[in-house]
Amino acid sequence: MASSFTSAAVTTTCSVTGLASCRSTVTRTPVGLVRAELAGAFKVGLVTVVFAFLFVDLFDNTGTLIALAHRGGFMRPDGTVPRLNRALISDSGAAMIGAAVGTSTTTSYIESASGINSGGRTGLTAATVGLLFLLALFVAPLAGSIPAYATAPALLYVACLMTRSLTEVAWDDLTESAPAVITALAMPFTFSIAEGIAFGFISYVGIKFATGRFRDVHPAVGILAVLFVIKYVVIR
Numbered sequence: 001m002a003s004s005f006t007s008a009a010v011t012t013t014c015s016v017t018g019l020a021s022c023r024s025t026v027t028r029t030p031v032g033l034v035r036a037e038l039a040g041a042f043k044v045g046l047v048t049v050v051f052a053f054l055f056v057d058l059f060d061n062t063g064t065l066i067a068l069a070h071r072g073g074f075m076r077p078d079g080t081v082p083r084l085n086r087a088l089i090s091d092s093g094a095a096m097i098g099a100a101v102g103t104s105t106t107t108s109y110i111e112s113a114s115g116i117n118s119g120g121r122t123g124l125t126a127a128t129v130g131l132l133f134l135l136a137l138f139v140a141p142l143a144g145s146i147p148a149y150a151t152a153p154a155l156l157y158v159a160c161l162m163t164r165s166l167t168e169v170a171w172d173d174l175t176e177s178a179p180a181v182i183t184a185l186a187m188p189f190t191f192s193i194a195e196g197i198a199f200g201f202i203s204y205v206g207i208k209f210a211t212g213r214f215r216d217v218h219p220a221v222g223i224l225a226v227l228f229v230i231k232y233v234v235i236r
Contacts, residue, residue: 055231059194061091061107068108070165072116110193111154113161159188175211179204198228 065088069081076082091107098106115125136143166184170176183200187193205225208217 055198056192056194057091057095057107059197060192061088063193063197064108064110064112067110067162067165068112068116071113071161072121110162111158113158114154117161175204175207175213175216178207198231201225202228 065084066075066081069075074082081087087108094106098104112120112126115129120126163184166180169180179200182203183196185196186199187196190196190199201221202225205217205222208214
């Protein structure tokens with residue numbers, strides 16, 4: 001014999017032997033599910049996962065867009081990228097749609113440099129590539145059978161295109177050139193543009209402070225460097 005009482009989200013059943021044998025089950029009501037989801041959203045583990053994905057998507061995309069805009073000649077004289085907000089909104093929307101359909105994190109790719117080098121300057125190039133990718137879904141097993149070393153020459157070609165930007169580094173200033181070299185080397189070794197940018201920010205701020213030139217560090221750059229350090233110390 002048992003008695004039970006029900007709240008909006010939890011049903012608790014107690015036997016006549018006492019409260020020690022009470023057991024609770026979550027009732028699958030909309031209110032109960034929403035409360036459970038909201039409670040889980042603030043767990044430390046989930047927050048770190050969200051931050052990790054945000055870090056990868058934001059800085060992978062930002063680094064790629066800046067590099068491609070520089071390669072295509074779209075950069076303004078002050079070093080900013082025109083209509084960057086639209087590009088970031090497009091990328092974030094693609095990332096959410098990709099997550100909803102079960103793909104990996106969707107972001108811009110540095111391989112677009114090959115399209116820019118071929119003369120692509122408008123969205124028509126991206127739309128054509130997207131259409132070709134859509135058609136490639138029908139031959140995905142065949143494309144997947146191509147070994148990785150067969151596509152390595154294409155990546156080497158893209159690397160050669162992007163290395164050209166290193167000529168504009170201030171090589172006479174070690175506090176500027178050293179972080180650039182660390183960034184360029186960290187990207188291929190970590191297989192991540194975002195990781196390379198993180199090492200670049202940390203090394204830039206560290207070298208500037210070590211040489212007594214902390215006045216050259218913009219506050220935003222310093223804050224990002226601290227966040228990157230926290231990411232490696234706390235999350236990993």
